[in-house]
Amino acid sequence: MNKPQHTYFIGIDGGGSKCKAIVTDLAGVILGSGLAGPANPFHGFEQATDSIVEAAKLALADAGLSEIALADVVASAGLAGVNLPSQLVKMQQWCHPFKQFLVTTDLDIACLGAHDGLDGGIIILGTGSCGYSKVADTRFSIGGHGFPQGDKGSGAWIGMQLVTIVLRSLDEVEQPTIMSQKLLDKLHCHDSLEIVEAIAHQPASFFGELAHIAFESAQVGDSLATAIITDGANYIDLLANKLSQQGAVRLSLIGGLSPNLKPYLSPATQELIVPAKQSPEFGSVIYAKQRISQE
Amino acid sequence: MNKPQHTYFIGIDGGGSKCKAIVTDLAGVILGSGLAGPANPFHGFEQATDSIVEAAKLALADAGLSEIALADVVASAGLAGVNLPSQLVKMQQWCHPFKQFLVTTDLDIACLGAHDGLDGGIIILGTGSCGYSKVADTRFSIGGHGFPQGDKGSGAWIGMQLVTIVLRSLDEVEQPTIMSQKLLDKLHCHDSLEIVEAIAHQPASFFGELAHIAFESAQVGDSLATAIITDGANYIDLLANKLSQQGAVRLSLIGGLSPNLKPYLSPATQELIVPAKQSPEFGSVIYAKQRISQE
Numbered sequence: 001m002n003k004p005q006h007t008y009f010i011g012i013d014g015g016g017s018k019c020k021a022i023v024t025d026l027a028g029v030i031l032g033s034g035l036a037g038p039a040n041p042f043h044g045f046e047q048a049t050d051s052i053v054e055a056a057k058l059a060l061a062d063a064g065l066s067e068i069a070l071a072d073v074v075a076s077a078g079l080a081g082v083n084l085p086s087q088l089v090k091m092q093q094w095c096h097p098f099k100q101f102l103v104t105t106d107l108d109i110a111c112l113g114a115h116d117g118l119d120g121g122i123i124i125l126g127t128g129s130c131g132y133s134k135v136a137d138t139r140f141s142i143g144g145h146g147f148p149q150g151d152k153g154s155g156a157w158i159g160m161q162l163v164t165i166v167l168r169s170l171d172e173v174e175q176p177t178i179m180s181q182k183l184l185d186k187l188h189c190h191d192s193l194e195i196v197e198a199i200a201h202q203p204a205s206f207f208g209e210l211a212h213i214a215f216e217s218a219q220v221g222d223s224l225a226t227a228i229i230t231d232g233a234n235y236i237d238l239l240a241n242k243l244s245q246q247g248a249v250r251l252s253l254i255g256g257l258s259p260n261l262k263p264y265l266s267p268a269t270q271e272l273i274v275p276a277k278q279s280p281e282f283g284s285v286i287y288a289k290q291r292i293s294q295e
Numbered sequence: 296m297n298k299p300q301h302t303y304f305i306g307i308d309g310g311g312s313k314c315k316a317i318v319t320d321l322a323g324v325i326l327g328s329g330l331a332g333p334a335n336p337f338h339g340f341e342q343a344t345d346s347i348v349e350a351a352k353l354a355l356a357d358a359g360l361s362e363i364a365l366a367d368v369v370a371s372a373g374l375a376g377v378n379l380p381s382q383l384v385k386m387q388q389w390c391h392p393f394k395q396f397l398v399t400t401d402l403d404i405a406c407l408g409a410h411d412g413l414d415g416g417i418i419i420l421g422t423g424s425c426g427y428s429k430v431a432d433t434r435f436s437i438g439g440h441g442f443p444q445g446d447k448g449s450g451a452w453i454g455m456q457l458v459t460i461v462l463r464s465l466d467e468v469e470q471p472t473i474m475s476q477k478l479l480d481k482l483h484c485h486d487s488l489e490i491v492e493a494i495a496h497q498p499a500s501f502f503g504e505l506a507h508i509a510f511e512s513a514q515v516g517d518s519l520a521t522a523i524i525t526d527g528a529n530y531i532d533l534l535a536n537k538l539s540q541q542g543a544v545r546l547s548l549i550g551g552l553s554p555n556l557k558p559y560l561s562p563a564t565q566e567l568i569v570p571a572k573q574s575p576e577f578g579s580v581i582y583a584k585q586r587i588s589q590e
Contacts, residue, residue: 042495084492145462145491148443149455152463160444167440168447173533196440197379200337238468 008068010056010098011284012077014039014048015106015255016127016147016156017205021055022281023063023073028289030282031065034058041091042081042146043203049094052077056098076102076288078109078280080128083144102288106280107132107141113283114252114276121248122276123239126255127208129154131239135247142242143235147204153232155257159207161228162214163199167192169224177224182213208257215260233264240269252276303363305351305393306579307372309334309343310401310550311422311442311451312500316350317576318358318368323584325577326360329353336386337376337441338498344389347372351393371397371583373404373575375423378439397583401575402427402436408578409547409571416543417571418534421550422503424449426534430542437537438530442499448527450552454502456523457509458494462487464519472519477508503552510555528559535564547571 008031013020019039023032036054038047056075060068075098082088083105091103111122111134121133128151130144147156166183168174170192184190187198199206217225240251251272253262262273278286303326308315314334318327331349333342351370355363370393377383378400386398406417406429416428423446425439442451461478463469465487479485482493494501512520535546546567548557557568573581 084488086492142466142468145487146495149458149494150462150491163444167445171437171537173437173530173537192440193379196445197381199444200441235468242466242468 008065008073009285009288010059010073010075011109011281011288012039012052012055012075012079013106013109013280013284014052014077014079016040016043016080016203017208019048019051019055020279020281021052021059022279022285023056023059023065024282024285028282028285032059032061032063033281034060034062038203038205039077040080041087042084045090048079048081048091049096053097070097071099073098074100074102074288074292076104076109076284076291078104078106078284078287080106083107083141102291104287105132105141108134108139109283109287110252110254110276110280111283112286113278113280114254115250116277117286119248120250120252120274121243121246122252122254123236123243124255125154125236125253125257125261127151127154127156127205129157129236129239131243133243133246133248138246140243140246143239147207151204152235153261155208155211156204157207158214158228158232158257159210161232162210162225163195163207165224165228167195175224177217178220178222179213179217179225182217183210186210186213211257211260229261229264233261236261237266237269240265240272244272248272250274254280303360303368304580304583305354305368305370306404306576306583307334307347307350307370307374308401308404308575308579309347309372309374311335311338311375311498312503314343314346314350315574315576316347316354317574317580318351318354318360319577319580323577323580327354327356327358328576329355329357333498333500334372334374335376336374336382337379340385343374343376343386344391348392365392366394368393369395369397369583369587371399371404371579371586373399373401373579373582375401378402378436397586399582400427400436403429403434404578404582405547405549405571405575406578407581408573408575409549410545411572412581414543415545415547415569416538416541417547417549418531418538419550420449420531420548420552420556422446422449422451422499424452424531424534426538428538428541428543433541435538435541438534442502446499447530448556450503450506451499452502453509453523453527453552454505456527457505457520458490458502460519460523462490470519472512473515473517474508474512474520477512478505481505481508506552506555524556524559528556528561531556532561532564535560535567539567543567545569549575
């Protein structure tokens with residue numbers, strides 16, 4: 001008797017701050033899920049591969065399938081950072097523990113999931129930011145470029161902007177802002193020098209976790225916080241416009257910052273927005289099935 | 296016969312991209328100088344102490360004093376980064392090879408040197424930026440805060456700004472700029488992805504070395520380059536105004552970016568500017584003599 005060739009799929013979504021995994025059966029029914037740490041190989045290859053394995057094991061355990069070996073399942077991952085050719089090659093050459101390991105970009109699986117295989121675009125709004133569309137087999141990406149030089153409008157970008165503004169404000173070369181006290185409290189600091197020490201050498205995810213300070217401050221009328229968010233949102237509008245020019249008639253916002261930033265986007269952008277139909281990690285499963293069916 | 300207690304002084308100016316040393320005799324006559332690598336302990340303690348020792352040895356060799364042991368000379372260093380209490384303590388606890396090792400901030404020695412002991416202020420415009428004044432025993436510093444969150448108007452800040460703008464311009468969400476081709480050429484890159492890989496994990500000094508691209512582009516009318524430089528210069532004007540409010544009636548610009556940025560400063564700032572009388576490394580020697588005379 002032959003066992004079926006692929007009984008379970010593990011779909012993985014790996015980003016700058018966390019790694020999500022689901023396990024599905026052959027029919028696409030989600031049986032369990034797992035969550036682990038950062039999985040952007042560009043920010044650390046070992047951390048990324050550790051997170052992928054951990055999330056996969058947690059998903060199997062959550063599904064009551066702990067007895068299934070990783071060597072018996074197909075895993076498919078969409079990862080931040082593998083838009084860089086060198087990182088894609090590194091991940092493809094990874095000596096992984098799975099039966100088969102497929103890798104594509106986080107954007108590709110998010111778009112596949114969001115529109116359940118249909119044409120459309122997405123804008124990632126999490127620790128990083130990026131736009132992506134797939135229209136009639138043309139894949140297009142815009143933005144991203146990493147932290148701190150790119151990813152405008154993202155959580156990390158907003159966090160870094162507010163740190164910059166707070167340090168100037170504490171120097172009194174910028175107007176007062178309620179973000180100052182909120183940041184000092186959050187970092188358990190008393191002054192600028194302590195802030196500089198607290199933020200030194202911190203990764204993008206650290207700054208992403210500061211972004212809520214800007215949104216909370218903007219909501220109570222802080223003009224500097226509002227200016228940061230509006231600047232970021234205007235950039236996201238530019239990305240949306242480019243995706244629309246590529247022929248994307250629907251856009252989904254993906255990532256933890258989406259609910260916060262959405263109200264600041266232009267009416268033109270908001271009209272294009274539709275909720276994602278499936279999660280990025282489910283998009284990873286769709287990707288695996290498409291790839292395997294082509295083999 | 297007793298040898299004189301202090302025959303030679305080594306004065307050191309350690310910054311984010313290089314470390315300068317001079318050796319003087321008791322009368323303050325400069326006998327030789329040496330140049331080594333970065334010496335900001337916050338960006339690397341071992342690198343900083345290595346650079347200090349190397350610059351000191353080179354200065355002694357340049358003075359024809361190679362036979363003098365480091366253990367026989369007093370060294371005094373003004374360093375970037377030791378405005379952070381933790382870094383100052385680390386440097387004070389350094390198991391150094393000198394007879395005596397004194398350390399203060401890069402700002403303190405630059406101000407001591409620039410006005411030869413008189414009251415006044417300085418603005419550092421190199422890899423980093425910062426304002427500092429000493430008026431009637433009151434020492435005041437403003438700005439700095441490190442890269443990338445602070446140091447606005449500095450070489451590293453200008454370099455990072457132009458990278459950010461070029462990446463957006465190559466995405467066509469920003470107008471074209473001649474900085475794009477200049478940056479691609481400088482980094483031997485063909486596109487945005489290669490730029491992102493080339494700049495990843497690079498230190499502030501790397502970005503400082505890109506700043507000339509903005510100045511060259513502004514000189515031939517590039518409006519985005521001019522906007523970056525003007526934004527930086529306006530911030531430096533704010534620092535100058537704060538130093539003036541502290542009672543500084545003369546300001547010296549210190550650092551490699553000063554000649555480039557000076558023409559963009561306001562008339563009010565320019566009126567306060569006087570050339571530095573002595574170098575920061577000579578200010579280190581002044582500092583050593585003052586400290587030893589107080590012992």
